[in-house]
Structure formats: structure tokens, C-alpha cells
Amino acid sequence: MSEILLCACRESLSNPGELGLSGEELLCVPWLSSAESGEEARSLMRGPGIREAWVVDPCDIEPINLAASLKVDRPDARICLVSFSESGSLRSRARAANIDALYNRALFVKRYMQAKCAAAGANRSLHQPEPTKAQPVPASSPVSEKAAGSGASPSAETRSDGVGPATDRRREREVSMRLPQGSAGRGxxxxxxxxxxxxxxxxxxxxxxxxxxxxxxxxxxxxxxxxxxxxxxxxxxxxxxxxxxxxxxxxxxxxxxxxxxxxxxxxxxxxxxxxxxxxxxxxxxxxxxxxxxxxxxxxxxxxxxxxxxxxxxxxxxxxxxxxxxxxxxxxxxxxxxxxxxxxxxxxxxxxxxxxxxxxxxxxxxxxxxxxxxxxxxxxxxxxxxxxxxxxxxxxxxxxxxxxxxxxxxxxxxxxxxxxxxxxxxxxxxxxxxxxxxxxxxxx
Structure with a gap:
């Protein structure tokens, strides 16, 4: 079940480059749900699972109005308004509506990449073999990964889509190079x-x-x-x-x-x-x-x-x-x-x-x-x-x-x-x- 909802028009969803996400396929991301209209977005937010929403440019309602409505519907969820031409008036309206965050292009891309990394890490943890108590195996050992994949269950290294943990790790490193990293944490x-x-x-x-x-x-x-x-x-x-x-x-x-x-x-x-x-x-x-x-x-x-x-x-x-x-x-x-x-x-x-x-x-x-x-x-x-x-x-x-x-x-x-x-x-x-x-x- 997707945990994040992206509210954007069809044109933005089909052309992620306009959002600063060149090379991404927003309609095929498993951890991200999408909604083109305000009615569809509010319907999805009423269901279980969605904990965060990014409001960009829905086709039938002003983004600030939709973000405010979503916050009223789901005060426990994190509602983020995305605007590439923010102003003092917009910031004041967002603050008055208790919207959790107002993202410009840079912050939106940063948040997307963080969510992508988190989803990739969660996916790897699901496929990580657990060592037995009788024969502890280091989780990072290449030999143990091959041995774990030699049984009846298919190995994570030979997935049908050609994307294995090595590819995931490489992608995560590429993402981390684009994001600001501090000396001890993310700052x-x-x-x-x-x-x-x-x-x-x-x-x-x-x-x-x-x-x-x-x-x-x-x-x-x-x-x-x-x-x-x-x-x-x-x-x-x-x-x-x-x-x-x-x-x-x-x-x-x-x-x-x-x-x-x-x-x-x-x-x-x-x-x-x-x-x-x-x-x-x-x-x-x-x-x-x-x-x-x-x-x-x-x-x-x-x-x-x-x-x-x-x-x-x-x-x-x-x-x-x-x-x-x-x-x-x-x-x-x-x-x-x-x-x-x-x-x-x-x-x-x-x-x-x-x-x-x-x-x-x-x-x-x-x-x-x-x-x-x-x-x-x-x-x-x-x-x-x-x-x-x-x-x-x-x-x-x-x-x-x-x-x-x-x-x-x-x-x-x-x-x-x-x-x-x-x-x-x-x-x-x-x-x-x-x-x-x-x-x-x-x-």
C-alpha cells in the first residue's frame, strides 16, 4: 500500500521533468499514489495507508485550497504544498491553514529523493535473509548472500526485472550525491x-x-x-x-x-x-x-x-x-x-x-x-x-x-x-x- 499521495494534473504526471524529476516515471512508482483531481485526492486520503500528501497542481481546484481541505480531512497526515512561484501571501495562507510544509522545486526534489531512498531501503530489508542461530552469517557477506539464494526460493540477485541489490545500492549512492549531507547527519x-x-x-x-x-x-x-x-x-x-x-x-x-x-x-x-x-x-x-x-x-x-x-x-x-x-x-x-x-x-x-x-x-x-x-x-x-x-x-x-x-x-x-x-x-x-x-x- 502506498504511503504518499501526489496530487498533480495529467501533464505534470506524464512529464516529471517539469517538476524537476527528470528520468522518473511517476505513474509507475510502487510507493507513490497519484490523483489528478481534488475529489480523487480526498477520496484516497480517506482510505487507510496514506500518511503524507504532496499537492502540486490538481486539474480542478487551486492547490492551496486542496491542501487546506486535505488537512481538515486528515489532520493526522502530513500535508505539503508544492509551489514553484511562492510568495508572502501564499506562505501566510499556508500557515493559516496549518499546512505542514511549503516546498519550492529544490525542497520538493529533495523530499522525493528521500522518500525514494527510504522505499528502496525498506524493499531490501524485506528480501534480506535472516541468519540462523546455529550458524550466524554476516548480513554484508557476499558469500552468504549467494548461499542464501541457492535454495528453493529465487535469489534477490536474479530478479526478473534485472534490478538487484547492487543496482539499488548504486542508485542510492547516486541519489545521496545529489542531496546535501552533513558531517554527522543530513544537515x-x-x-x-x-x-x-x-x-x-x-x-x-x-x-x-x-x-x-x-x-x-x-x-x-x-x-x-x-x-x-x-x-x-x-x-x-x-x-x-x-x-x-x-x-x-x-x-x-x-x-x-x-x-x-x-x-x-x-x-x-x-x-x-x-x-x-x-x-x-x-x-x-x-x-x-x-x-x-x-x-x-x-x-x-x-x-x-x-x-x-x-x-x-x-x-x-x-x-x-x-x-x-x-x-x-x-x-x-x-x-x-x-x-x-x-x-x-x-x-x-x-x-x-x-x-x-x-x-x-x-x-x-x-x-x-x-x-x-x-x-x-x-x-x-x-x-x-x-x-x-x-x-x-x-x-x-x-x-x-x-x-x-x-x-x-x-x-x-x-x-x-x-x-x-x-x-x-x-x-x-x-x-x-x-x-x-x-x-x-x-x-
């Missing part, structure tokens, strides 16, 4: 660092978390500036979890991972406990990466062992340079330090911050200083950014035409792996490279 870890204070790390980290959360992702913001972190103030003095409780009791993240908004984790207002909290950063990042789609890590200006822990677990690290020439030199020293410590420089993204018409340091200057390395930039957003963030007006700031928010959104599109999936597999060569250094670690 993508992105850190924000600089070689000196005042470069804008806290502001960029807070804005990144807000923008990613607005896209429908579950986001955790870890303030690893253990002495003087101010992420809480920039998020409107929101409640936060402590690094100690997240590292030592990760079960506290259960409800936060499902809740809307950003989960903030910090050391609080106790700078004297920085040395005690530093050894807990590794466990805290692992716990957060296992529960959230994205983990944004803010760091302090003083480099120590905690920076090494954060960078080793980061898929990407934004290295900020402000409009001081001393900031350029400090960034160079940071990269040299990473090279001496054996930390790969591949995750780094060199970012020139506070770019304006009258800025002292241009992209060309920064690129030349780092041996013509590709660079990205963030425009100067002015005093409005910090004032509106501190006042809890993040929604108004993100919806405004502030240059910092706009340039940061463009930067995140290139940094996060979801952007390529959202474009239906667009060639990455069309996008400008951000940072392409190889590791300087000596063999």
Missing part, C-alpha cells in the same frame, strides 16, 4: 569566519539563517563566538538553547527541529565559560546536523582550537573580508594557519563584505591579493540591517530591497547544493565559481 553545515573582528560575521550568519528558514528549510544557528556572541540580539532576543544541553542532551532538539523558525544555540551571557564550552562544540554540531537541514555556525574573531573543530565539520565556510586592508592580511594569515594545521581550504568561500561605490577594496583587489582566486561579494546594507534585526523586524528586512539581503541571497544560491537541484540539474559551469582552491595539506 548541511555552513560556517562564517573572518581574520579580524568587525567584519560582519554575526550579521551575515543571522541573515543567512533567516533567509534559509524563509525558504522552508529547518535551520539551526549555532553561535560559536563563545565569549561575545550577539546572535540572540540580532534575532530579536529570541530564546536559545545552551551548547551544554545540546551537546549532552541532544533529545531536546526533537521539538525544535519540527517547529517553524530558527533554533538558536549559544553559550549565553557567560563569557567566563568559554573554555568549558569549547570542547562541546563538536558534539553540538553533530547533534544539530542530525536534526536540521542547515546548520549555520557563527564564530569569534580570536582563532583557537574551536575554529579547527568548526571548519573540519563545515561543508562551506564563508571567509569574510571587510573594507580594511588589515582584513586582507588577516585572512591570508588564517588560510596559512589552516595549511599548517592540515585543514583543507576547499570549503572556503572568499567573500568581500560591505561593497559599495566608494569601497576601498574591490573584488579585483581581493582576487589579486589571493593569487587571482575567485571571490564573491556582499553589498553594504547600511545601518538599517542591524537596527531592523535587533528590533525583530526580520520579515520586513528580508522583503525589502536592501542590497545586503539581495546579494546574500544570490551568494547562498551558489554556496548551497540545493540550487543545482532546483534548476533541474543545470550545469554548474554556467554559474560563476566561488572558490576553487585545493587543499594545501602536505602529504
Amino acid at each position: 548541511f553545515v555552513m560556517s562564517v569566519v573572518s581574520g579580524s573582528g568587525g567584519a560582519g560575521k554575526s550579521t551575515v550568519a543571522a541573515l543567512s539563517a533567516l533567509q534559509l528558514s524563509a525558504r522552508g528549510l529547518s535551520v539551526a544557528l549555532l553561535d560559536a563566538d563563545l565569549q561575545f556572541g550577539d546572535a540572540s540580539g540580532l534575532l530579536g532576543s529570541c530564546d536559545s538553547l545552551s551548547i551544554e544541553e545540546v551537546a549532552e542532551h541532544p533529545e531536546v532538539l526533537g521539538k525544535n527541529a519540527e517547529a517553524k523558525g530558527i533554533t538558536l544555540v549559544s553559550s549565553g551571557d557567560r563569557p567566563e565559560r568559554a573554555e568549558e564550552n569549547a570542547p562541546l562544540l563538536s558534539a553540538a554540531i553533530d547533534a544539530l546536523a542530525g536534526c536540521f537541514d542547515v546548520v549555520v555556525v557563527n564564530t569569534g574573531s580570536f582563532w583557537d582550537e574551536s575554529h579547527a573543530v568548526v571548519l573540519e565539520r563545515s561543508e562551506k565556510a564563508l571567509l569574510l573580508i571587510d573594507q580594511r586592508f588589515s582584513s586582507l592580511k588577516a585572512a591570508r594569515r588564517c588560510l596559512d594557519l589552516c595549511a599548517r594545521c592540515g585543514i583543507a581550504t576547499v570549503p572556503f568561500v572568499l567573500v568581500v563584505n560591505k561593497v559599495s561605490r566608494n569601497c576601498r577594496i574591490s573584488l579585483e583587489d581581493a582576487s589579486g591579493f589571493f593569487d587571482d582566486a575567485p571571490t564573491a561579494f556582499l553589498r553594504d546594507g547600511g545601518s538599517d540591517v542591524e537596527e531592523m534585526l535587533s528590533a525583530g523586524m526580520s520579515d520586513e528586512l528580508l522583503s525589502s530591497r536592501n542590497e545586503l539581503c539581495s546579494s546574500l541571497a544570490h551568494l547562498l544560491d551558489g554556496v548551497l547544493p540545493f540550487a543545482n537541484i532546483a534548476d533541474g540539474g543545470v550545469d554548474r559551469e554556467r554559474r560563476p565559481a566561488l572558490f576553487c582552491w585545493g587543499s594545501r595539506r602536505k602529504a
Whole structure:
């Protein structure tokens, strides 16, 4: 019995490429039921088995209205609305209807691939031979699989459709390469660092978390500036979890991972406990990466062992340079330090911050200083950014035409792996490279 229902018109079901699912056959997927009309979808949801619904574009009713009706019919089911042109009005209507998730193209493809992997894993577990107590057999042994398949029952390696466990495993590996994977779980870890204070790390980290959360992702913001972190103030003095409780009791993240908004984790207002909290950063990042789609890590200006822990677990690290020439030199020293410590420089993204018409340091200057390395930039957003963030007006700031928010959104599109999936597999060569250094670690 299928557990997931896809509500879409005949054209979308017949041409999955329009949904970002090129190569899939939605009408032949055993774990997925489909409905073209709202009446058919509501009828299927009343039956047993369906626990989740994806509403795309039914042929006879507005998607938001169908999603709201399904939620009323089945409040226990997970109802997800899929829209490739979402707006603030649509998000408000979805929230008012208690719809569980609003997916854009990237998130929809990601959820589909996760469900596909889960179905493939469940299918393999049904065919996995159980070893006898008298003669235990390792489940991963190739010899035991052949021996188990030599009896009267047909072997899983010789299925009539030509798809065996080896093919399933290969497909699962291909899918996992497309999905963002964190260092300890499914979350993508992105850190924000600089070689000196005042470069804008806290502001960029807070804005990144807000923008990613607005896209429908579950986001955790870890303030690893253990002495003087101010992420809480920039998020409107929101409640936060402590690094100690997240590292030592990760079960506290259960409800936060499902809740809307950003989960903030910090050391609080106790700078004297920085040395005690530093050894807990590794466990805290692992716990957060296992529960959230994205983990944004803010760091302090003083480099120590905690920076090494954060960078080793980061898929990407934004290295900020402000409009001081001393900031350029400090960034160079940071990269040299990473090279001496054996930390790969591949995750780094060199970012020139506070770019304006009258800025002292241009992209060309920064690129030349780092041996013509590709660079990205963030425009100067002015005093409005910090004032509106501190006042809890993040929604108004993100919806405004502030240059910092706009340039940061463009930067995140290139940094996060979801952007390529959202474009239906667009060639990455069309996008400008951000940072392409190889590791300087000596063999």
C-alpha cells in the first residue's frame, strides 16, 4: 500500500521533468499514489495507508485550497504544498491553514529523493535473509548472500526485472550525491569566519539563517563566538538553547527541529565559560546536523582550537573580508594557519563584505591579493540591517530591497547544493565559481 499521495494534473504526471524529476516515471512508482483531481485526492486520503500528501497542481481546484481541505480531512497526515512561484501571501495562507510544509522545486526534489531512498531501503530489508542461530552469517557477506539464494526460493540477485541489490545500492549512492549531507547527519553545515573582528560575521550568519528558514528549510544557528556572541540580539532576543544541553542532551532538539523558525544555540551571557564550552562544540554540531537541514555556525574573531573543530565539520565556510586592508592580511594569515594545521581550504568561500561605490577594496583587489582566486561579494546594507534585526523586524528586512539581503541571497544560491537541484540539474559551469582552491595539506 502506498504511503504518499501526489496530487498533480495529467501533464505534470506524464512529464516529471517539469517538476524537476527528470528520468522518473511517476505513474509507475510502487510507493507513490497519484490523483489528478481534488475529489480523487480526498477520496484516497480517506482510505487507510496514506500518511503524507504532496499537492502540486490538481486539474480542478487551486492547490492551496486542496491542501487546506486535505488537512481538515486528515489532520493526522502530513500535508505539503508544492509551489514553484511562492510568495508572502501564499506562505501566510499556508500557515493559516496549518499546512505542514511549503516546498519550492529544490525542497520538493529533495523530499522525493528521500522518500525514494527510504522505499528502496525498506524493499531490501524485506528480501534480506535472516541468519540462523546455529550458524550466524554476516548480513554484508557476499558469500552468504549467494548461499542464501541457492535454495528453493529465487535469489534477490536474479530478479526478473534485472534490478538487484547492487543496482539499488548504486542508485542510492547516486541519489545521496545529489542531496546535501552533513558531517554527522543530513544537515548541511555552513560556517562564517573572518581574520579580524568587525567584519560582519554575526550579521551575515543571522541573515543567512533567516533567509534559509524563509525558504522552508529547518535551520539551526549555532553561535560559536563563545565569549561575545550577539546572535540572540540580532534575532530579536529570541530564546536559545545552551551548547551544554545540546551537546549532552541532544533529545531536546526533537521539538525544535519540527517547529517553524530558527533554533538558536549559544553559550549565553557567560563569557567566563568559554573554555568549558569549547570542547562541546563538536558534539553540538553533530547533534544539530542530525536534526536540521542547515546548520549555520557563527564564530569569534580570536582563532583557537574551536575554529579547527568548526571548519573540519563545515561543508562551506564563508571567509569574510571587510573594507580594511588589515582584513586582507588577516585572512591570508588564517588560510596559512589552516595549511599548517592540515585543514583543507576547499570549503572556503572568499567573500568581500560591505561593497559599495566608494569601497576601498574591490573584488579585483581581493582576487589579486589571493593569487587571482575567485571571490564573491556582499553589498553594504547600511545601518538599517542591524537596527531592523535587533528590533525583530526580520520579515520586513528580508522583503525589502536592501542590497545586503539581495546579494546574500544570490551568494547562498551558489554556496548551497540545493540550487543545482532546483534548476533541474543545470550545469554548474554556467554559474560563476566561488572558490576553487585545493587543499594545501602536505602529504
